[in-house]
Amino acid sequence: MAMAQIDENISDNLETFSLFWVDANVNECGENQDAQQQLRRIINHLKTFEKGDDCIEYICRQTRTEDRIVLIVSGRLGQEVVSAIHHVRQVSSIYVYCRDRKGNEQWAKNFVKVKAVTVRLDELISGIKSDQQTRSKLEECLSFTTSIGGDQSTTGLNGQFVHSQIFIDVLLRMKPDEQDRMDLISMCRKQYQGNSSQLAIVKEFKKNYSPSKALRWYTRESFVYKMLNKALRVQNIDILFLFRSIIGDIKKQLDQNRCQSSVRVYRGQLMTKNELISLGNSIGEFISMNSFVSTTMERPKALQFIQKNFEMSDDMEPVLFEIDADPRKVSFKPFADISTFSEYSSEKEVLFMLGSIFRLNQISQDIDGQISTIQMTLCSDDEHELKGLYDYMKNLYGNGETNLRSLGLVMWRMGKFDQAEKFFRRLLDSLSPKDPLLSALYQNLGLVASDKGEYDASLQWYQKSLNIKLRTRSSDYVNIGISHNSIGMVYYRKGNLFEALQSFTKAATLFEKAKDENHLTMGYVYNGIGTVYQQQKDYSNSLLFYQKSLAIYQIHLPSDHPDLGSSYNSIGAVHYSLGEDDLALEYYDRSLEIYSKSLPPQHPDIAITYENIGNVYKSKDDLKQALSYFQHAATIRHHALSSQHPITVRNDEVIQRLKDKLQKRTIQF
Structure with missing residues (x-):
């Protein structure tokens, strides 16, 4: 069961080095096939190509920057292939295996990555083996x-x-x-x-x-x-x-x-x-x-x-x-x-x-x-x-033993939502129906589903979590309030502002009942109410609640915490809506400054701020700058979310409209 879940994202080659052999006859004679077995003892991942174009396309389109390729080329295909791929970072070393050593040495000497031109198969194999002992250490770059x-x-x-x-x-x-x-x-x-x-x-x-x-x-x-x-x-x-x-x-x-x-x-x-x-x-x-x-x-x-x-x-x-x-x-x-x-x-x-x-x-x-x-x-x-x-983030996981839920939360905070869901579901499969961890796990699955744009699934997870809390901890007003706040945010993302405000209000009432109005989650409740007012174009109330949210964050969170970056981003968005572009940019810059210290570079929250900055430049009619920021946002979203995620689709549509406008202006001038 575990392996079936983990196997999905295993790449083709789990080692750094691959060996590519391109030769029209590479798979035909028994001698070459025996050689392939010997070569795999040196570099396990061996891929053969009978056409030079296929090899070139594969290297240029399907290998990663971190991969390292040792390439064997035939004399007939060698010059064409080497000329096309010699500049590629992934290509580490090249060996020419041919029938005409002198003839192929003439062109090969112009390419520093060509290590040898040989007519003997045993010489080719021994040369690759000897070089690989040094090469694997020399190119084992630090991360x-x-x-x-x-x-x-x-x-x-x-x-x-x-x-x-x-x-x-x-x-x-x-x-x-x-x-x-x-x-x-x-x-x-x-x-x-x-x-x-x-x-x-x-x-x-x-x-x-x-x-x-x-x-x-x-x-x-x-x-x-x-x-x-x-x-x-x-x-x-x-x-x-x-x-x-x-x-x-x-x-x-x-x-x-x-x-x-x-x-x-x-x-x-x-x-x-x-x-x-x-x-x-x-x-x-x-x-x-x-x-x-x-x-x-x-x-x-x-x-x-x-x-x-x-x-x-x-x-x-x-x-x-x-x-x-x-x-x-x-x-x-x-x-x-x-x-x-x-x-x-x-x-x-x-x-x-x-x-x-x-x-x-x-x-x-x-x-x-x-x-x-x-x-x-x-x-x-x-x-x-x-x-x-x-220290703050480390303390979120305590000092003792961690589990799959802990790891899932790390993935979620890194913006790796699929990985987070995988670990949460794996833990869920191992729990009994009455396990005390179920409520928190349902809450976490709802969180991930919401961030993935799966809003109906998110509501179902949140409701399951809330039902357990109401049944087992009906007087735990803070935790029940957290559930209502989460549900409110999903309704907001679905565009159901009335239901969203109802849920946020329930959460706020519960925190007041618990006499914990400065609880950190109350900051998230105020933030949620601020988003609803912003959507309703009630910018004065929106700004008021965003500022109340920020004040609570500043009490509880370190100054570089990403939630502060999110708060500055929200305040910037209100100023943008009020036509205060320069003030909006100031808040967006503060948001990015915090994100650069506290979030991985492909985190979706960074894309939100990039998009917002793009909107400011679009408002200023600086379409080139706007396009640049929307493209930054799209790069992150295609990596962290998916091409089908509604936010990614919307982002791509804006980029296309900006390109069309820029093209029309170019034609006009």
Whole structure:
């Protein structure tokens, strides 16, 4: 049951590297088919193409920025294919397997990603195997978020910072489940079907894995390292969920073997020029690592590694991370010398726990200007300026064991509504009809359904939650008031303003009855009443209730909390309706400033503010600026909601009308 739910979003390749082979005869002769089996022992995910155009289209349209491709091309198709895809970031290395070495070397020498031109199949396979040992480490890029400003390598912007930390914390506090371990093994068998060498490793894992062997499994050349690192980099929640007990075991071993004194460690790798520029814009800021960070205590070894290999690609820059780490500064994110656990003990590897936070001190270049040194210092969880927001959100989940509901709420706050619903439903399937958690879970499912635009389903969930509360806790006026407020918001979104105001009024009455008129949820009630008045064009009352809502938020919430951003956005919308465009923009800017610190970059609430700013510029007849903001909003909505969501459809229609108007103006002039 669990695997059926988790399997939906598993991508085609759960490792970073893929091997593509394009040759008109790639699947015809037995020799090539035998070679494919040998190549899968090096890189599991192998895809063959008999036509060059098919390969080009697949690479350009269906691969992700985070993917890495090792490409084999025939002599006949090679020049055409390589010319078309050499610039693509995903293409790591290219090998030409042909009958005319000298002839193909003439064109191949113009492409730096071409590593070899060979006429022998055994030479091709051995070359790929040898290069892959270095390539997999050199291009295993770090995934990180900055605390303030700047881009995030591979996954997003700085608003992800707090949520990445919270997600890790909640995930590691969940109780291990043997069924999840079996689901992980089942998934691996499916991924490595037909790959006997990898299936043997999966079998060994099932038989021999124990928590005390977590670091050995992570450091060896196995699916644990390959899948886990890919999942962390692309934030594949389904895979990370299955790996959570292994992540927890690694953390325990790092705790048990943590360094006792300060160390300076190094890491050599390749980084794109854009990623390096992004880091350069983040000097003095905090970096949260979304993956484990592998380093060495030996600077010459790290330098030798990149000096020997940085010519691998013309769009990459060799960098050396230099990290100072004091164990007295960290308690929750340990680091340890894991040489005794590693198959490569001579590398003197120091491993940092995922979620470790560093301050970026400086980026400098060596005398020749060829290698950039990125100097960082390990920090504690208490040093970054979003600590207030982090502590507030962490406390929402308590200090003890977390569960699927906790994880679902993390997903909801990140704007990942499908993931949230998946975890809520999975928990629901496991509960008895009288479980005390049912009411809260129904409330959460109603919340997600509402955000997904499924308003009738949302009302049904909210009503089920309310019925339980009325039956079991009829004097709990605050919780019953929360239900009425939620129902009111759905009615508002459906356009039923009378029913919405009735529900909000019921909620307010219940809070007054509980003598808790400054309860945080009362702020949401006032906000809901404000939305109804705004829709009725009663802007003075709307503004009054929005300001009352804001006042309560300011009592209870940290200054960077996203609900404050939502409040400023609502007040801005009223000023826009009153024709006060410049004042509206001021409030929208305050909203975006908070969102940039507190929400992931693809969160739907950010799209609302972008749309509102677009409306202001449309009002000012600045259609180009308006179009730009509506396009920003659409990008988020297509990612976070769906193309069929009514809000997304409306957004796309506005974009089309703006384009039509701009085109008419262009024709006129």
